[in-house]
Amino acid sequence: MEKIKFNTLARHIYEEERKYPEATGELSDLLHDLSLAAKVISLEVNKAGLVDILGFTGNHNIHGEDVKKLDVFAHEMMIKAMDHGGHLCVMASEEDEDIIHIPPSFSIGKYVLLFDPLDGSSNIDANVSIGTIFSIYRRVSKGDGPGTIEDCIQQGIKQVAAGYIIYGSSTIFVYTAGKGVYGFTLDPSFGEFILSHPNIKTPKKSRIYSINEGNYLYWHPGLKKYIKWLQEEDKSTGRPYSSRYIGSMVADIHRNLLYGGIFMYPADSRNPNGKLRLMYECNPMSFIVEQAGGRSSNGKQRLLEVKPESLHQRTPIFIGSEEDVLLLEKFIKEYEPAAEK
Ligand code: P6P
DSSP states (O other): OOOOOOOBHHHHHHHHHHTOTTOOSHHHHHHHHHHHHHHHHHHHHHHHTHHHHTTOBTTBOTTSOBOOOHHHHHHHHHHHHHTTSSOEEEEEETTOSSOEEOOTTSOOOSEEEEEEEEETGGGGGGTOOEEEEEEEEEOOSSSSSOOOHHHHSOOGGGOSEEEEEEESSSEEEEEESSSOEEEEEEETTTTEEEEEETTOOOOSSOSEEEOOGGGGGGSOHHHHHHHHHHTSOBGGGTBSOEEOOOSOHHHHHHHHHHHOOEEEEOOOSSOTTOSSBIIIIIHHHHHHHHHTTOEEESSSSBGGGOOOOSTTOBOOEEEEOHHHHHHHHHHHHHTOOGGGO
16 A cells, blocks of 8 residues: 655645646635635534534524524535635535625635535434535636626536535545545644545446435336346356445445445436536536546536536436446447437
8 A cells, every 4th residue: 555645735735736837826725715614614514413412402502603504504604715715706506596706895716616515414413424515617707807607607527626525434625626636634633634545546347336226216227227237146247236325425426436336316207307416516526536537427428518507407427437337328328218319
């Protein structure tokens, strides 16, 4: 096992920046500010379970402060950490129908930040791992005034950076800026993210599949055939695969990223576009997985090439080990219902 050099996220970000003379340092500052938000959200998520035990009652804690729903807290914390750095022209969040403008008192920058502040938060009471997901673009609208919706609905291939923070048995900050994928584990004793996963590469083929099989009845016929194929016995192709599904996208994809696996949230006859959001869930996770050598698709095309139409649009997603996603796409194509051919 290669010895991992002792390095902090902050130091890693600046070392990476210095490799590219054209870098202005703005992206480094953004990532640094995101890591600050991550530390505060991690603290809150990890004490959430204690809210009832410590006598925090209703909406106010013993200090008389508002006790907010965690996803609202995370949403507000991301804005508070990111709105004044001078590097963003606009933001957008899963928690806000509209785009989020930079307050007039703060200067405007050339980047765009999209985020899901706390994905999977419905799982928090069961102490299931949840996560923050972020996606960074350059502005495309003209001028240097406030950003627009046009800046917020760009194809995933235009991302300059993306990442997630998983709040689990430990808090891990995983990101890519297009030059590989790196993971940093928070040491809460001195509040630093320490390099723990240098240059993550996901296995080309796996033995894990992740999907909510409760929706089987409503699936595309090709997906039904694929899942049944995975469950057959054939040692030469490592079948049957193991089913692993946490029901928390960041946790499921993080595990599959490290171990190999295919995560699927398909469209079905009840939800024609699936459930997960393109702009601030599927695109950032797809950028990360592709940078780690994996593949991400909506079943028919590379997910990062999907042309967005709206900020909160949903998309089917099949993401993970390259060979597994390619095979899934073959099943979908082969068993396409006649009407859709
Ligand atoms: P289902 C969590 O609510 C979430 O948005 C994702 O994190 C997760 O992958 C998905 O929904 C789980 O959805 O329908 O399987 O419960």
